[in-house]
Amino acid sequence: MKSIKKVSVFAVVCLSLIACQGGVPKEALELSPESLQQRQQQTRRFDTNNEAKLLTSGAQVLQDLGFTIEDSETKLGMIAASKDRDATEAGQVVGAILLTLLTKQAQAIDDKQKIRVSLITRPASAKETLVRVTFQRVVWNTRGQVSKTEPLDDPKLYQEFFSKLSESVFLTANEI
């Protein structure tokens, strides 16, 4: 019995120390082997040196997709945008209902999400401009806690975005 108490006190001590300090993961600021592949997935090359035109079209496409422009700097070729949307997923709802019935405790499910995106243009040569777009999201559950913070890596997402941008700018989006 006493040893249980000792163990629990020890656990509390450990938990308190962890709560004070969280270490940065080693790979957080390191170029990963996948970073090249991600760059290719998120970048397209356009045969134009008109950066302003690409940025304007980019802003149009983001607006079409319901994003709110948060910041932009045309001198550096940057647009940042975000949108707040529902994050409820049918599968999770069903799972939560079953768990609630089993455990008799209300389960939190994903509720809201903020999708963030940045679009960057960059001159590649005298006649070409690169556009790189990156999506990420934060998800909150029904208790208001953050349940997910993640990059959005689905290749289809990027293909679709660039096909829309290419339509908007009347130029072909070339793979890099």
Added chain:
Amino acid sequence: MTNTMEKTACAAIIILLLAGCQTDSRNLVLATSESQVALRSIQSRVFDTTDKAKTQRTIIATLQDLGFVIDKADATLGTVSATKLNGYAMRMTVSVRDHGAKQTLVRASAQYNQTAIEDPVPYQQFFTALEKAMFLTAQQVD
């Protein structure tokens, strides 16, 4: 008797431990744990270029390579802020300014979830990635 004493002691330890972390959270507004000089040298590097705009564009590209989404950029101020979400939230501001007549100074500061990053290693990693993209060596500030 011993049982209640143990319980009280246990509660006291927990309270003390929690209190040990923080007394007044308002103190954090101007708080740093590393000395300002040490922190500045950890976070800064000098490059042999005077092209600030190009340096900023390279910083943006490097941050994107590292999985960041760019939040804000200002060519006049020379700042770029970005966020990486990957099970955690890392926010970073990188600023660029003239350093003498022939060099540019780049300073990065970052936070990981609710903590400032004051460990040199993450900054070294960032500047290693940046110098590759810059095709220039990142030099320590004298």
